[in-house]
Amino acid sequence: MAIKAVFFDAAGTLIKPSRRVGESYTELARKYGVEVSSAAISERFRACFDTAPPLAFPGVSLAETAELEREWWKQLVWRIFEPWRPFEQFEGYFAELFEYFAQAESWTLYPEVPETLSALKDRGLIVDVISNFDSRLIKILHGLGAAHWFEEIFISSRVGYAKPNRRIFEAALENHGINPDDALHVGDSEPNDLGGAANAGIHGLLIDRSGNNAAHHPARVSSLEEILGFLDGPAS
Numbered sequence: 001m002a003i004k005a006v007f008f009d010a011a012g013t014l015i016k017p018s019r020r021v022g023e024s025y026t027e028l029a030r031k032y033g034v035e036v037s038s039a040a041i042s043e044r045f046r047a048c049f050d051t052a053p054p055l056a057f058p059g060v061s062l063a064e065t066a067e068l069e070r071e072w073w074k075q076l077v078w079r080i081f082e083p084w085r086p087f088e089q090f091e092g093y094f095a096e097l098f099e100y101f102a103q104a105e106s107w108t109l110y111p112e113v114p115e116t117l118s119a120l121k122d123r124g125l126i127v128d129v130i131s132n133f134d135s136r137l138i139k140i141l142h143g144l145g146a147a148h149w150f151e152e153i154f155i156s157s158r159v160g161y162a163k164p165n166r167r168i169f170e171a172a173l174e175n176h177g178i179n180p181d182d183a184l185h186v187g188d189s190e191p192n193d194l195g196g197a198a199n200a201g202i203h204g205l206l207i208d209r210s211g212n213n214a215a216h217h218p219a220r221v222s223s224l225e226e227i228l229g230f231l232d233g234p235a236s
Contacts, residue, residue: 003203003231004178005126007154007169009187010133013207013224015107015144021045024100025080032093036084044080052076054162055132062158069134069157073098102136104143116224117149128172129153130185132162132192151176163189164196173200186227194219205230 008014017024022042029036052075057068074094081087100106120127129150131137134157141147152175156162159171173180180201187193188207197204205227206220221230 002182003125003184004182005128005172005176005184006120006227007128007130007172007183007185007202009163009185009189009193009207010129010131010137010141012188013110013186013193014113014129014146015109015140017101018106018108024106025077025097028097028100029081029093031096032087032089034081034084034087034093036081040083041080044083048076048079052079054156054165055134056156056160056162056165056168058160060160065157066135069136070098072157073134102139104140107140107144109144109146110224112223112225113146116227117146119228121149126151126176126178128176129155130163130168130172132156163187163192164199166196166200169196169200169202173202184227184231186221186224 020038020042022038022045025041025045026036026038029041052072055069055072057065060068077094077097078090081090087093117127127150129137129141129152131154133155135155137155138147138153141150141153147153152172154168154172156168159168161167161171163169169183169185173183181203184203184205185193185197186205186207190206194204194206204219207224208220209222211222221227
């Protein structure tokens with residue numbers, strides 16, 4: 001395949017929290033009078049996040065987006081803490097939690113990201129982000145010194161469509177004037193990234209650092225460094 005553009009998911013692919021989400025949630029909750037284990041919160045986070053509505057607001061102006069993003073996360077966190085209600089200081093807790101995850105210091109790049117993205121750029125490839133995130137991602141990527149690698153950062157809350165909806169991928173294709181077959185999308189979610197890429201007719205590649213999907217997905221890599229080999233090798 002003659003790839004012209006490589007699109008990347010963000011969280012779980014390019015960046016990860018500096019510490020486990022459950023630990024951040026529980027440590028801060030203790031400050032606001034709620035004692036809960038990080039394991040319990042991690043389990044609740046996964047369950048509630050997976051069943052939450054898409055983080056996307058079709059037809060909404062950019063001026064309205066920030067408040068809708070914040071409210072989306074507020075409802076999610078409220079659901080996460082449902083077993084531990086009443087949470088009398090929830091408003092203060094959520095405000096601090098939301099701001100904590102807006103800081104670049106709360107996130108870290110995976111180690112192979114700088115070298116991999118630099119190599120892709122050296123090849124003259126278009127490199128974008130396509131993420132089911134909110135506007136905080138832009139500040140985070142700038143703070144981590146990563147934003148300069150990307151031509152565009154497509155965020156579901158701003159585009160109005162979330163992966164696996166093909167429309168968010170089509171926004172990137174249309175922006176660059178390229179065909180679906182010209183693009184490769186890399187992400188860590190089988191339904192959102194592989195499924196979404198397939199919905200848009202884009203080549204998909206699963207980043208599977210755990211190796212759990214080795215037997216099921218030939219289009220997979222265990223490190224982003226392997227993308228170059230995938231583009232060059234027989235599988236391409």
